[in-house]
Amino acid sequence: xxxxxxxAQQRITRELGASLLANMFLNTFDYMFEKMKSGNAxxxxxxxSLLSDQGLHPQESAKLQMFVNFFRRIVGTPLQGMITIDxxxxxxxxxxxxxNSQKPLLKxxxxxMLQGFESAPELAHADFANMFIGGGVLSGGCVQEEIRFAICxxxxxSMLMCPCMLAEEAIQIVGAEQFSSYNGYAFSLQFGxxxxxxxxxxxxxxxxxxxxxxxxxxxRGGNQSLGFQLQAEPLLRDxxxxxxxxxxxxxxSLECFPCVATGNWGCGAFGGCAPLKALVQWAxxxxxxxxxxxxxxxxxxxxxxxxxxxxxVVRNATVGDLLxxxxxxxxxxxxxxxxxxHVRSKLQANLKKRSx
Numbered sequence: 001x002x003x004x005x006x007x008a009q010q011r012i013t014r015e016l017g018a019s020l021l022a023n024m025f026l027n028t029f030d031y032m033f034e035k036m037k038s039g040n041a042x043x044x045x046x047x048x049s050l051l052s053d054q055g056l057h058p059q060e061s062a063k064l065q066m067f068v069n070f071f072r073r074i075v076g077t078p079l080q081g082m083i084t085i086d087x088x089x090x091x092x093x094x095x096x097x098x099x100n101s102q103k104p105l106l107k108x109x110x111x112x113m114l115q116g117f118e119s120a121p122e123l124a125h126a127d128f129a130n131m132f133i134g135g136g137v138l139s140g141g142c143v144q145e146e147i148r149f150a151i152c153x154x155x156x157x158s159m160l161m162c163p164c165m166l167a168e169e170a171i172q173i174v175g176a177e178q179f180s181s182y183n184g185y186a187f188s189l190q191f192g193x194x195x196x197x198x199x200x201x202x203x204x205x206x207x208x209x210x211x212x213x214x215x216x217x218x219x220r221g222g223n224q225s226l227g228f229q230l231q232a233e234p235l236l237r238d239x240x241x242x243x244x245x246x247x248x249x250x251x252x253s254l255e256c257f258p259c260v261a262t263g264n265w266g267c268g269a270f271g272g273c274a275p276l277k278a279l280v281q282w283a284x285x286x287x288x289x290x291x292x293x294x295x296x297x298x299x300x301x302x303x304x305x306x307x308x309x310x311x312x313v314v315r316n317a318t319v320g321d322l323l324x325x326x327x328x329x330x331x332x333x334x335x336x337x338x339x340x341x342h343v344r345s346k347l348q349a350n351l352k353k354r355s356x
Contacts, residue, residue: 014079081206170244216266
């Protein structure tokens with residue numbers, strides 16, 4: 001187990017991983033996990049719900065088809081390479097460390113609207129995760145994380161060894177291959193057929209893919225105002241959570257994946273403000289030396305974010321410069337979103353004061 005509060009790594013062969021997934025599929029681990037003392041901190045690795053409910057729910061049938069396609073593909077073809085699972089903890093910064101950071105804000109590249117991460121296989125991919133890794137992939141879930149774990153079943157190995165993530169922890173998974181395509185989203189999810197993963201391979205044949213799992217701040221049933229999200233506690237929480245996800249676990253990780261694909265983290269059902277989340281992730285990625293490719297998907301603020309980021313980079317703005325502006329913002333009482341123009345004007349004013 002990769003225990004909570006401890007930075008640790010688990011590397012397993014993909015051949016062993018396939019055996020573990022087969023046991024999950026056949027529910028041979030169910031009794032063991034039900035009897036674990038720490039069971040309430042673990043996501044269930046049981047396929048019982050998926051196997052029994054798929055006839056009633058088309059999206060569950062789609063996920064089941066994806067898992068069956070995985071097993072069909074690997075029969076008689078031993079998988080080569082490794083799956084590496086890292087629990088990242090201990091990289092968090094305090095409020096003054098963030099505000100005083102002299103790390104330069106790095107360039108952002110905006111992806112076209114309605115484009116998914118799958119269009120950028122060469123990048124590390126953020127996983128908008130549940131605190132229980134995998135979320136509802138084996139039960140009723142059918143959004144970003146669940147779809148990703150179904151089309152890349154080896155990601156589900158993390159469910160066997162990772163208790164739920166604490167506030168300043170993230171889980172990074174390297175080496176999982178995509179076996180299936182999909183169409184639709186959520187309750188319209190459909191199995192899109194077999195997929196041949198074009199990702200590069202390492203010398204040991206490991207798949208050059210990286211998934212960075214980070215659970216968003218859950219504002220359901222609570223205060224979703226911009227004013228609350230700009231308070232120090234939620235800002236620090238999201239900065240340190242995304243920092244744990246984006247921080248390279250070693251030099252090789254940064255060389256292989258210098259750029260992270262991410263998007264509107266926690267901005268659907270969880271009630272997060274998408275423009276604010278974009279700026280928070282930009283700050284944390286820049287802090288650890290990684291660039292972002294931002295996928296706004298159904299949000300139309302891409303051109304504004306691009307202009308804002310380009311201007312800040314040209315002016316040599318730092319992570320601390322950006323966060324100092326966010327810390328001092330006083331939005332209207334009932335505001336639910338953030339205007340990039342307002343943040344840019346405040347940042348430019350501060351930079352002028354700083355200039356000799």
